[in-house]
Amino acid sequence: MEAALFYAASVVDRVIADLPIWIASVAAVVTSVIAAYQLSRISEANVNATKVARASLILEIDAMFEGGDVLESRKVIRTLRNKCVFVARAQIDEEVNQGRVYDSQGRKSAEYALSCEIFSQQLDYLLGRYVSVNKRIDPASSRMANDDKSVEADIYSRYMRLPYWLETVAMLTSQGLLPQNEVFELYDELYAGIMPYFLKHIENRRVEGARQNPNFLIFATNMIEPAKQWRQQKRESRLAVKGAR
Structure with a gap:
């Protein structure tokens, strides 16, 4: 899914220069939406990784406590x-x-x-x-x-x-x-x-x-x-x- 989105974004970037202004504006919006989605997925992955690391740290500390x-x-x-x-x-x-x-x-x-x-x-x-x-x-x-x-x-x-x-x-x-x-x-x-x-x-x-x-x-x-x-x-x-x- 992410690979397809990256490809779509690159295609949009290549054709924007050859399009009328209003179409180019729509294409720019689409590109922004795709970029925002990609960033949200990256942020979500980072948050999940942080939660896992934090949980592991708490478990290790609690093992030391016990x-x-x-x-x-x-x-x-x-x-x-x-x-x-x-x-x-x-x-x-x-x-x-x-x-x-x-x-x-x-x-x-x-x-x-x-x-x-x-x-x-x-x-x-x-x-x-x-x-x-x-x-x-x-x-x-x-x-x-x-x-x-x-x-x-x-x-x-x-x-x-x-x-x-x-x-x-x-x-x-x-x-x-x-x-x-x-x-x-x-x-x-x-x-x-x-x-x-x-x-x-x-x-x-x-x-x-x-x-x-x-x-x-x-x-x-x-x-x-x-x-x-x-x-x-x-x-x-x-x-x-x-x-x-």
């Missing part, structure tokens, strides 16, 4: 977060017992902020242990000392694999390779609910120590507020639909 390293990271993060929430609640209970007054929302916010702070403190501690072991190791030291370094690094990296993965997804989103709405449909809880627990530790790494990096996990942290807003809008939409029934 894979060994990131899955293990999610497990240890969940365990540590639950412990931090428990400790935070106990500390707030102690404050209440000593006479501090919270309303319901105020207490919830205080527990959340404190649990995030404790979580980041634990990561600071784990990174500090790794750095400390690394400084103590002499290049000529025993294999056992190097094993200690490897163990400390692995403990810390287990917690950081999920944020590193989120950084990759956020970077792809910022470059337009992944639609933000689709990313939030799949992973809004990670950006809005999990990344805030890492935020203080990330800020510390940006400005402190030998490993300071002002752009450390910058794409992932930039997704926190948009993810929260997206969740809020989705929640409001559900409530509006529910109220209309």
Whole structure:
């Protein structure tokens, strides 16, 4: 079909010069229609190819999310977060017992902020242990000392694999390779609910120590507020639909 259209267009171009003006005008319109059709087919093919590539990328990213390293990271993060929430609640209970007054929302916010702070403190501690072991190791030291370094690094990296993965997804989103709405449909809880627990530790790494990096996990942290807003809008939409029934 496309070959025939190309041929027709070329024939029209050859005969236009020999035709009366009104016929030439009609022929020019026909040529434009044929060209527009060809461009629409090309655009449609490009759109379809983009959709396929994007779907493949999402499937690959989701496979990484469900894979060994990131899955293990999610497990240890969940365990540590639950412990931090428990400790935070106990500390707030102690404050209440000593006479501090919270309303319901105020207490919830205080527990959340404190649990995030404790979580980041634990990561600071784990990174500090790794750095400390690394400084103590002499290049000529025993294999056992190097094993200690490897163990400390692995403990810390287990917690950081999920944020590193989120950084990759956020970077792809910022470059337009992944639609933000689709990313939030799949992973809004990670950006809005999990990344805030890492935020203080990330800020510390940006400005402190030998490993300071002002752009450390910058794409992932930039997704926190948009993810929260997206969740809020989705929640409001559900409530509006529910109220209309």
